[in-house]
Amino acid sequence: MADLSTDFVGIKSPNPFWLASAPPTDKEYNVRRAFEAGWGGVVWKTLGLDPHVVNVNGPRYGVIHGADRRVLGINNIELITDRPLEVNLREIKAVKRDYPDRAMVVSVMVPCEEWAWKEILPKVEETGADGIELNFGCPHGMSERGMGSAVGQVPEYIEMVARWCKQTTRMPVIVKLTPNITDIRHPARAAHAGGADAVSLINTINSITSVNLDAMCPEPMIDGKGSHGGYCGAAVKPIALNMVAEIARDPATAGLPISGIGGVTTWRDAAEFLALGAGSVQVCTAAMTYGFGIIKELTAGLSEWMDRAGYDNIAAVTGRAVPNVSDWKNLNLNYVTKARIDQDLCIKCGRCYAACEDTSHQAIGMGPDRTFEVIDAECVACNLCVNVCPVQDCITMERLPAGATDPRTGRVVPAEFGDWTTHPNNPAAHAAE
Ligand SMILES: Cc1cc2nc3c(=O)[nH]c(=O)nc-3n(C[C@H](O)[C@H](O)[C@H](O)COP(=O)(O)O)c2cc1C
Numbered sequence: 001m002a003d004l005s006t007d008f009v010g011i012k013s014p015n016p017f018w019l020a021s022a023p024p025t026d027k028e029y030n031v032r033r034a035f036e037a038g039w040g041g042v043v044w045k046t047l048g049l050d051p052h053v054v055n056v057n058g059p060r061y062g063v064i065h066g067a068d069r070r071v072l073g074i075n076n077i078e079l080i081t082d083r084p085l086e087v088n089l090r091e092i093k094a095v096k097r098d099y100p101d102r103a104m105v106v107s108v109m110v111p112c113e114e115w116a117w118k119e120i121l122p123k124v125e126e127t128g129a130d131g132i133e134l135n136f137g138c139p140h141g142m143s144e145r146g147m148g149s150a151v152g153q154v155p156e157y158i159e160m161v162a163r164w165c166k167q168t169t170r171m172p173v174i175v176k177l178t179p180n181i182t183d184i185r186h187p188a189r190a191a192h193a194g195g196a197d198a199v200s201l202i203n204t205i206n207s208i209t210s211v212n213l214d215a216m217c218p219e220p221m222i223d224g225k226g227s228h229g230g231y232c233g234a235a236v237k238p239i240a241l242n243m244v245a246e247i248a249r250d251p252a253t254a255g256l257p258i259s260g261i262g263g264v265t266t267w268r269d270a271a272e273f274l275a276l277g278a279g280s281v282q283v284c285t286a287a288m289t290y291g292f293g294i295i296k297e298l299t300a301g302l303s304e305w306m307d308r309a310g311y312d313n314i315a316a317v318t319g320r321a322v323p324n325v326s327d328w329k330n331l332n333l334n335y336v337t338k339a340r341i342d343q344d345l346c347i348k349c350g351r352c353y354a355a356c357e358d359t360s361h362q363a364i365g366m367g368p369d370r371t372f373e374v375i376d377a378e379c380v381a382c383n384l385c386v387n388v389c390p391v392q393d394c395i396t397m398e399r400l401p402a403g404a405t406d407p408r409t410g411r412v413v414p415a416e417f418g419d420w421t422t423h424p425n426n427p428a429a430h431a432a433e
Pocket residue numbers: 020021022023045046074076078079080081107135137176202203204231232233234236261262263264282283284285286
């Protein structure tokens with residue numbers, strides 16, 4: 001059976017699933033129950049200096065539902081912990097003492113001044129915690145006070161604070177990055193330059209999820225006013241995966257450990273983060289939606305898949321897909337495919353026809369008996385029909401073999417690889433000649 005245990009920058013946990021810093025890790029009661037359920041670790045809800053912050057007393061979460069009312073994304077306007085520092089520290093110490101085999105990372109956010117970090121870190125260290133995570137991500141409330149994403153958007157600040165922390169504490173330092181930035185590689189490089197042991201990402205995406213059209217106010221609504229907040233959950237996974245991959249394949253941060261966060265709901269999501277370079281994953285929205293019990297499915301599913309795929313341990317999966325993440329210019333333009341419809345699976349709904357006829361390339365013909373066939377001479381292989389078809393595997397993409405003639409272009413499919421860098425239409429390809 002696959003070994004799920006992880007050693008992330010020296011922080012050991014029985015499995016790679018940590019609860020992200022958020023309400024699930026806000027207090028001892030929650031974290032004990034999470035550990036009983038089987039979570040490998042937690043990042044404690046972000047601590048700040050006293051006097052502690054206050055939260056709004058109205059609704060703090062907004063949501064995006066799918067058609068079946070499944071939660072696709074949550075937006076929140078919650079701040080860091082609103083409980084006294086001493087209470088949190090006492091609880092962290094007690095839980096770590098009773099669960100020495102679990103990862104106990106503590107998230108911290110204090111003003112961007114050296115004294116503040118030097119004041120709080122020894123207190124955290126005294127709890128016996130395994131590491132700290134610097135919250136440079138919160139896009140609401142705290143950022144207005146010069147913390148959170150206000151720091152995460154300035155690489156020089158990231159580097160400076162990471163350096164202070166490394167000078168002050170023996171604990172591994174994980175820098176949690178904000179996605180509210182144009183190029184995620186810059187803050188990651190800054191964290192690396194400051195000596196951080198790892199980065200974690202993503203924190204939440206700045207957002208307004210909906211507008212109450214009666215009140216003409218963004219939701220969640222607090223006495224007739226709304227504020228932008230942080231978006232997370234399944235909907236943000238694609239953004240998070242790309243950012244993790246960008247860092248993993250950046251030569252400047254090669255080998256920098258990554259804790260992957262953003263929309264992890266199933267074991268497959270976790271495996272994808274691992275494959276793109278993460279050494280552990282963190283979960284928030286899925287636990288808030290379904291409870292701590294999902295850890296059983298996460299670990300069982302990941303373990304079964306690893307056994308089937310022949311991976312003995314987490315390190316064997318980490319980064320496995322990174323060499324296959326490429327820039328567009330390196331994709332093989334001589335790879336030619338056509339859509340194929342399995343008539344036995346087709347339920348004749350016509351969705352593929354409508355999509356291709358109205359918005360793509362008029363490459364699906366409809367017979368009088370509602371039989372749908374692909375017209376190879378028109379099909380550009382865009383994959384739209386595959387994506388809109390309600391029946392899984394009913395439409396697939398089939399590769400034309402080398403030597404076949406593509407009826408759309410009249411070109412014989414070459415056997416050899418050919419990308420944009422050498423394509424005759426690329427002016428840059430001739431510049432070097
Ligand atoms: C209600 C709520 C509160 C959060 N509070 C914090 C926080 O205090 N510190 C922090 O670093 N991230 C905080 N986050 C962000 C999560 O840790 C995580 O980065 C984000 O939710 C993405 O993961 P997910 O898609 O699994 O939810 C919070 C998220 C939510 C939903």
